[in-house]
Amino acid sequence: MPRLALDPLAVGALSGAAAALVFLAPATPMVGFDGLFGSRIDGGFLAGHLLIGAIAGAAFARVIPQRGGGEQASRITLALMFGLILWIVGPLTIGPALDGEAPTWSVEAASVHFPSLIAHLMYGGGLGLLLAVAARMGAGRESEAQAAGRLAAQPIRVVILGVGFGGMRTAQRFEEAHWRVEGLDVTLVSRSNFLLFTPMLAEVASSGLDAQAISAPIRVACPHTRFRHADVQAIDTAAKTVTARPVGSAEPEHIPYDHLVLAVGSVPAFYGLPGLAEHAFSLKTLEDAAQLRNHVISALESAVHQSDIAARQALLTFVVAGGGFAGTEAIAELFDLVRSVRRYYPGIGREEPRFVLVHSSDRIIPELSRELGDYAREKLQRRGIQFMLGKRVAGADARSVTLNDDSQIPTRTLVWTAGNQPSPLLRDLPCEHNRRGQVIVEPTLQVPGLMNVWALGDGAQVPDVREAGAFHPPTAQHAIRQGKTAADNVVAVARGHPPKPFTYRSVGSLVALGSRTAAAEVAGQKFSGLVAWLMWRTIYFSKLPGMDRKVRVALDWAIDLLFPRDIVLLPGAQEVTVPQADRRDGAVSETPRPAPVVPQGPEA
């Protein structure tokens, strides 16, 4: 059969015009017949009808792709229905409107336009038939072999590193609007196979939520993205390859890319302070949260039968370094956890547990207004949480935390939220970095000097185009929007269009303060107390990825309302350790806590 090389639109227009002609031709001698769109047939209108028929045919062919093969008959019946819709839209609706009358769609009107109904159905059927014949001849459609060949010849390989908010959103954006039919082959590489919903991480550490409730599997969230469960080891921007070692394999593999999106997030930074890497808990990953939770419960278990006052006091002292969002939420949640379960440890007095927040500035949560920061501090202080403002943690050992004024706090629990640094992976990239180690990017998120490399999230310093010299803060809110911009820009560049700069103004910030209170600043308005807490829960609940996670979190919250927090020590929990010098009752010997695993973690 001869193959016709015609565009689908042209085929549609020709078929539409021919179908219009076919049903107009026998209709011409009729008396009182009204044509395709309700207008009277005479010589002058014939061209008009052909034109409208052609436009409708082209529209149909454009919207309903002709694939040939096994869909032919359904497409013809669909075209028949298209005729019915045209009849309703044309003679029954637009026709009266053109005559200055309101359409009635009554059975009388339908009866009057009955010949036109027949004509329209015939037009639809004829159009479908002609398109099917054209498709059989190969015109107006791309054969499957051609389509496969086009995709296979030049797919654009996009590799995304990291599954934080930014990386996940980038992948989802590719899925939403730029499907694989566009010739994109998107691969996401990460050590972690889930997105961690970090705003609720402190609640996991305080036993308020199950770990799984706040982690969304990548394969569920991005079903059309190729996922590689692997450790990224190196990036070669000259050869345009990423070297990654699949989890469970010793052999690294090389993943080539045309576009690389760096969304690797940040890891805790201890700034070389002595003892911190060994003795401090960070709060960046699910593993961190689970370890901290187990450690706190284990500390309570040990304290109950610890007769030495000093050792007991150290076990019951919980220190958090850093008074930002993460630190404030962590101390509030730890307080809630201990208070909620203390009754099961009858030997521990109500006033015994001590909570200390160390912060270098004179006010906590500097991202919020001073008013709200003070509110948060006062609220927590009233519960008995102690604030050491204007001080820094200078070091830590198994028994205590040392501050920069050389004072010491005897404790077994130090949570470090006072510093983050971009993933070490970015350090070796041959591009410009800022003082903190972030990659300096253009407003379009492109990394200058590196072809088709894009960076976003915690690891990138993104200039704010609306304010010279200003940069977007490294928050989840921004990372999510940057992910969308990065995906759109990759596609724009691939199509030869210029990329657009990233612009976003934060809607607001919320911090949970435990005990059904929170502080929030949304659209310039300040909220606090129960209202802010409800806002916090509503907003973050709505942002949870996946309906099943929402259900899990809702259930956990409901349980938390009715029951005390869980104090089961999960298998593999590190027992809290009591140094030799403090031993009075046969507690275990001192061992440092295992060094925290700090892979390219999800972003904060």
Place this chain on the structure above:
Amino acid sequence: MIRADRTYEWLLAGALAGLVGGAVLALAMLELGMMESMALIVRARESMGVGLIVHFVISAIFGALFAVLVRRQAQRNDAMVFWGLAFGVFVWFIDPLTVHPLAMGEPVTWSLANAQSSFGLLLGFLLYGATTGLALLILSRPALRRPSLVGMGIGAVAGLIAVTIAAGLLSDQGQTHLFAALSADAARPLSWLAALIIGAIAGGAFGALAQRPADSAGAGIIRGAMYGFLLWVALRLTILPLIVDGDLPWSVTEAAAVFPSLFAYLVFGGFLGLGYQWLRGLWRVLFDEADGADDEESVGARGLRALGRGIGAGVVGGLLFTYVMVQIGALRDVAGLMGGSSEIAGLVIHFVIAMLWGAAYGLLFRRQSYDFGSAVGWGVSYGFFVWILGPNTLMPMLLGATPAWSAAGASSLTASLIGHLAYGTGLGLAYHFFERRQNPWWIPRRQADETRLQRRRETLQTAAPALWALVLVVGASRCP
């Protein structure tokens, strides 16, 4: 077995199938006394013999054309019978309404009066199309799988449930006898018994015909409603009257008199399709160890998302419908549902209803449309079904009246039908838009997905509303 790659075999098979369909049509034409006039087409005198020859030649030609059209589908798809129905209508436009007058040297008049006088032929051509489709299906698949007893049993149970609903609604109107073509003075229990027997048998036959369940409950409903329509033509208007009265009530006035049975059969078919789909699913879960459920998303994940998208799409469809509502001033009537009378209350209730039907659409038609064409197809079919269940049935019931499925009642709701079709269009399009934004499921990732996708593309998508609208306009309009 006929091979799809041999054109001449196909044309021959189509012609043979056309002859089988033509034989059915010939019986009807003989009954209607129209066969002799067929001879006039070849400029011969009116004669039975020549008329028969002409008729069978034309039947064979159209059969061959049908075979060409469905060639790619024939070996795989059970929907052939329904394509046959659509083809029958198309032939009705072409042959008695157009070619026949032209061949006779008469002016072509596609007028309503002409269509109404050809109503019997419309039914005949519907039967011709369905029979041709069925014959071609059998010819192209001689090794048809034996119908499974389980499928037929489930079909019979679904049929009993569906007929209880449909005949129950007829019973409210005092018209139960219409379902089984009994006379108006037939005893009520007898009417019910006949309806239940028909429901069980028709359901069992549906289970035998639908060798493979539809891909979603929504597709099941539309497939079932098409089956209901076929039953109305073949059983209610043809076989049953021939058995009961020995007569074919194929004139438009006679059809209008039994109009409530059209809705009853459509409702019966729709619920049969839905019930069959659900019961098959239940059977699969309970007794079929090798089910394909592991390829499906879990109910919670798919259902809630589909519900949300359906509600959103319902609002879009409702917006389109609002235009019609405002034009025909129907908002006050809707307000009456909740005892109100203001247009604002009517608008609010209208949108709530639009969202509820939209939510149901989301659940029933999830992952069924893969482009805007199929989206319109499903949406419009659904809109038509909602029109039967909504303004024709539920709305009068909620207003404290009994539904009246009369031709007059339906014709007074034509504007509402247009509104519902507009609603369905908006609903289907918006739902597809929402679904494809988040998860373009029709881009296959695995072989299993590819197979399922291909199956859905071959699913009838659907000229049903066009057929029903046509029959409605022809049947429900006043006779000249």
